[in-house]
Amino acid sequence: MNTTPTITNKDNTNSALISPPISSSKTAINPANNSLINPPIKLGIMASGSGSNFEVIAREIHQRKLNAQIQVLIYNKPQAKVKDRAKNWNIPAILLNHKEYQDREKFDAKIVEILKQNQVELVVMAGWMRIVTPVLINAFPNKIINIHPSLLPSFKGNKAVENALEAGVKITGCTVHLVVPEVDSGEILIQAAVPILPNDNLETLHARIQVQEHKILPEAIVLAAKLDRK
Ligand code: GAR
Numbered sequence: 542m543n544t545t546p547t548i549t550n551k552d553n554t555n556s557a558l559i560s561p562p563i564s565s566s567k568t569a570i571n572p573a574n575n576s577l578i579n580p581p582i583k584l585g586i587m588a589s590g591s592g593s594n595f596e597v598i599a600r601e602i603h604q605r606k607l608n609a610q611i612q613v614l615i616y617n618k619p620q621a622k623v624k625d626r627a628k629n630w631n632i633p634a635i636l637l638n639h640k641e642y643q644d645r646e647k648f649d650a651k652i653v654e655i656l657k658q659n660q661v662e663l664v665v666m667a668g669w670m671r672i673v674t675p676v677l678i679n680a681f682p683n684k685i686i687n688i689h690p691s692l693l694p695s696f697k698g699n700k701a702v703e704n705a706l707e708a709g710v711k712i713t714g715c716t717v718h719l720v721v722p723e724v725d726s727g728e729i730l731i732q733a734a735v736p737i738l739p740n741d742n743l744e745t746l747h748a749r750i751q752v753q754e755h756k757i758l759p760e761a762i763v764l765a766a767k768l769d770r771k
Contacts, residue, residue, distance in 0.1 A: 584665055588616050590623065592668065593754075617637055633659075665688075692712070693726075710737060
């Protein structure tokens with residue numbers, strides 16, 4: 542008997558999107574004149590790896606589905622594929638190698654300097670695999686979001702997909718949340734659920750989670766841009 546839970550959304554993609562019921566739909570954007578009414582939100586993206594989430598943001602901006610512009614990409618691993626994606630989109634990419642900094646605070650101070658130089662309004666941690674400190678968090682209060690591959694508060698940390706598999710849960714997913722000093726613990730903006738299938742391994746499960754990440758991250762950017770709190 543197949544005991545896998547089935548959660549089906551209207552796209553029949555075996556997932557469930559959970560977000561606050563506010564009128565912040567991306568479809569509210571009128572591409573023809575929106576930038577005159579609402580200037581595009583200026584994003585700074587931080588990434589450490591492949592950058593598939595970066596790619597989705599860049600593509601949705603290009604397709605005028607998301608009223609934003611990427612001011613700068615900061616990446617911390619010299620070989621990270623995300624830098625090639627930035628080049629393809631003609632987006633400035635700056636390598637800050639954490640190994641060259643004395644401590645996390647000095648590293649974050651440099652990040653802040655670059656984000657401010659680039660007039661960034663909202664910071665998106667899109668696969669940023671470093672713990673950040675109050676030096677960064679306090680420089681952008683309520684304006685840093687992070688995407689995490691689990692249904693927080695379950696499976697915090699950098700082995701979220703692996704830990705969900707090991708725990709034997711039947712549903713996991715992804716979360717976009719505000720960044721606070723405690724790791725993976727800030728206010729949740731949006732989540733999507735993903736069933737774990739009987740034969741899933743790390744790769745197959747992470748791939749299906751990423752399909753959902755690519756849907757919720759642009760939505761979360763719109764939500765976060767509308768939060769106006771100190
Ligand atoms: C994403 O799955 C994201 O959730 C995860 O890294 C991946 C980056 O993918 N982030 C974390 O685990 C943060 N703790 P990408 O480089 O293809 O966007």
